[in-house]
Amino acid sequence: MGPQSHRAERSLVVKQASPARKRHASHHRRPDTAAPSVPGLAARKAAVRLLGAVIDARTPLDGLTDNEHGHPQYMALDMRDRALVRAMVGAALRHRMTIAALLAKRLEKPLPANATALAHILHIAAAQILFLDVPDSAAVDLAVTHAKSDPRTQRFAGLVNAVLRALARVKQTELGPALAATNDAPEWFAARLTQAYGAEQARAILDVHRLETPIDLTVKADPQAWAERLGGIVLPTGSVRLEKLEGPITELPGFAEGEWWVQDAAAALPARLMGDIARRRVADLCAAPGGKTAQFILAGADVTAVDASQNRLKRLSGNLDRLGLEAEIVRSDLLEFTPQEPFDAVLLDAPCSSTGTVRRHPDVPWTKTPEDIAKLAALQRRLLDRAFTLIRPGGIVLFSNCSLDPLEGEDLVAAFLADTPDAEPDTISPQEAAGIAPFITAKGTLRTTPAGLDMGSPSLSGLDGFFAARIRKRAGN
Numbered sequence: 001m002g003p004q005s006h007r008a009e010r011s012l013v014v015k016q017a018s019p020a021r022k023r024h025a026s027h028h029r030r031p032d033t034a035a036p037s038v039p040g041l042a043a044r045k046a047a048v049r050l051l052g053a054v055i056d057a058r059t060p061l062d063g064l065t066d067n068e069h070g071h072p073q074y075m076a077l078d079m080r081d082r083a084l085v086r087a088m089v090g091a092a093l094r095h096r097m098t099i100a101a102l103l104a105k106r107l108e109k110p111l112p113a114n115a116t117a118l119a120h121i122l123h124i125a126a127a128q129i130l131f132l133d134v135p136d137s138a139a140v141d142l143a144v145t146h147a148k149s150d151p152r153t154q155r156f157a158g159l160v161n162a163v164l165r166a167l168a169r170v171k172q173t174e175l176g177p178a179l180a181a182t183n184d185a186p187e188w189f190a191a192r193l194t195q196a197y198g199a200e201q202a203r204a205i206l207d208v209h210r211l212e213t214p215i216d217l218t219v220k221a222d223p224q225a226w227a228e229r230l231g232g233i234v235l236p237t238g239s240v241r242l243e244k245l246e247g248p249i250t251e252l253p254g255f256a257e258g259e260w261w262v263q264d265a266a267a268a269l270p271a272r273l274m275g276d277i278a279r280r281r282v283a284d285l286c287a288a289p290g291g292k293t294a295q296f297i298l299a300g301a302d303v304t305a306v307d308a309s310q311n312r313l314k315r316l317s318g319n320l321d322r323l324g325l326e327a328e329i330v331r332s333d334l335l336e337f338t339p340q341e342p343f344d345a346v347l348l349d350a351p352c353s354s355t356g357t358v359r360r361h362p363d364v365p366w367t368k369t370p371e372d373i374a375k376l377a378a379l380q381r382r383l384l385d386r387a388f389t390l391i392r393p394g395g396i397v398l399f400s401n402c403s404l405d406p407l408e409g410e411d412l413v414a415a416f417l418a419d420t421p422d423a424e425p426d427t428i429s430p431q432e433a434a435g436i437a438p439f440i441t442a443k444g445t446l447r448t449t450p451a452g453l454d455m456g457s458p459s460l461s462g463l464d465g466f467f468a469a470r471i472r473k474r475a476g477n
Helices: 005-011 019-027 041-057 079-094 096-104 116-131 136-149 154-181 187-197 199-208 223-230 291-298 310-323 370-388 410-419
Strands: 215-219 240-242 260-262 281-285 302-307 328-331 343-349 391-401 423-425 446-448 466-473
Touching (some): 041 079, 041 116, 041 136, 079 096, 079 116, 096 154, 116 136, 116 154, 136 154, 187 199, 215 291, 223 240, 260 310, 281 291, 291 343, 302 310, 310 328
Parallel strands (some): 281 302, 281 343, 302 328
Antiparallel strands (some): 215 240, 215 260, 446 466
């Protein structure tokens, strides 16, 4: 803990702790090494390590929990414990500020700035106590054991014990008010949402971000039949939605047969806005993992799928093979991609900050910064400029991304149109596709937010934040 650790220890007094509890707490400060065979301890340690990687190093959670190349501590666990780790880290991120506020109330002074390992232990345990179906005693005991096993935190084991037991005693009365008073997001992120959508809508979006996301499927045919077979519902947009999974998605009926693929309802919309593309040459730029490519193929287009990453194209190819679909697959940096002849239409689903996917990826607000958004918007503009050169006169570019930030959407497209004489907006009509009317703006673009698509139940409602605009190249240019 560094040279200040002993002073920090003396200053971290647990509120409302009785003298007897303080004496008990001091007992736990004796150095100890936890046996590695303690049931559940390895999963808790992995969760703490992953939370630290997200918060301290801004490492995306997807990579840390990848089942082939994830963090070593995560990879060492069986599948059941991996699921538990994802649940713990997800809950800790979705409710980070609420957890921080409730922990702070148990202390007279904040944790020292260099006590990050201690803070992460407390946050993971608090997430279990407040939001997961884990016995309070198990969450506390494992956190204490963890603290005692780490030289950086072993002298604070008693503090961990007292703080978490105090939290467990008050959760029934204090959790609700804490949730109502807190935005579970970094200040910069909440401020940008408020600036873009207003205080009421921003709050609604942040509240939805606290919920785990349902699973959306795009089916080849007969959504109603597949919804009934899989125990889901059909959304107004045509996607099939499942509230939760009881096992691996690969074991669901229809997966192996290639009858459907996983695709958020919002992500399925842009491909439906290309009009009649049967027998037309269409390019899906930044195409992996291939959901939109599959939609274009099923619509009868002659599809070229372009992506710069060999690994991502391998995944795209595997997905198309499972679905029994074919496309021309090209590995190329879009800025260097030069087709033999121009396309009738291209989709540019541009790499972005992913702020529209926070419900599925709760690490995003903690791994991105305003500077990242500005850099990504600049990249998207270069990609859009390039994509526009790939279409024939009269052809269209559909620009989309899963960002909630206007800098990556509305503002970017407005600037492109102002700077590009032969480009004109091709406004989207609410009648073009099923269920999109609530998401069409006054300027004829598509904008969804996580607070949209009310299906009568919080767990079945909402969709990713998405933006899409259709741009046409003037004929004769």
